[in-house]
Amino acid sequence: MTHVNRRWLAVAIAAFALTVSACGERSCNCPNDVGVAQIPVPSTLSAPLVSVKTSSDFCSATILGGDAATSVDVAAGTSSCEVVGTLADGHQIEATVEFRPVSLACGCGTFEQTGATPSFMPFDGGAG
Numbered sequence: 001m002t003h004v005n006r007r008w009l010a011v012a013i014a015a016f017a018l019t020v021s022a023c024g025e026r027s028c029n030c031p032n033d034v035g036v037a038q039i040p041v042p043s044t045l046s047a048p049l050v051s052v053k054t055s056s057d058f059c060s061a062t063i064l065g066g067d068a069a070t071s072v073d074v075a076a077g078t079s080s081c082e083v084v085g086t087l088a089d090g091h092q093i094e095a096t097v098e099f100r101p102v103s104l105a106c107g108c109g110t111f112e113q114t115g116a117t118p119s120f121m122p123f124d125g126g127a128g
Helices: 003-022
Strands: 035-040 049-054 059-064 072-077 078-086 092-103 109-115
Touching: 003 072, 003 078, 035 109, 049 059, 049 072, 059 078, 072 078
Parallel strands: none
Antiparallel strands: 035 072, 049 078, 059 072, 078 092, 092 109
16 A cells, blocks of 8 residues: 555544544534524515514524614524514514425434525505
């Protein structure tokens, strides 16, 4: 075996050992099993978006952009998350984000967004 081949074999063995140890039962470091998405806030709303709530304890939503909200971040550990936003004039908008579970190494899992980017729609007939 040449010096280059031995060196390559040593590197391959070291990489394999690191991979195995990273996925060992006691040392597996799974990421959060949460999917994330961002919903753009339409600029044509009747009033600014002032609050958001989600349909489930397995979802959370946060308004980004301060007084002139530009988007809503959604995090979910479930397959579907409905977000309802309330505007300053009392009207409401809603969007649904769909996620699918994904299996990762070490028995870990997470969620990823599926389908098109969700968009807010009038919820009570008065916004838009």
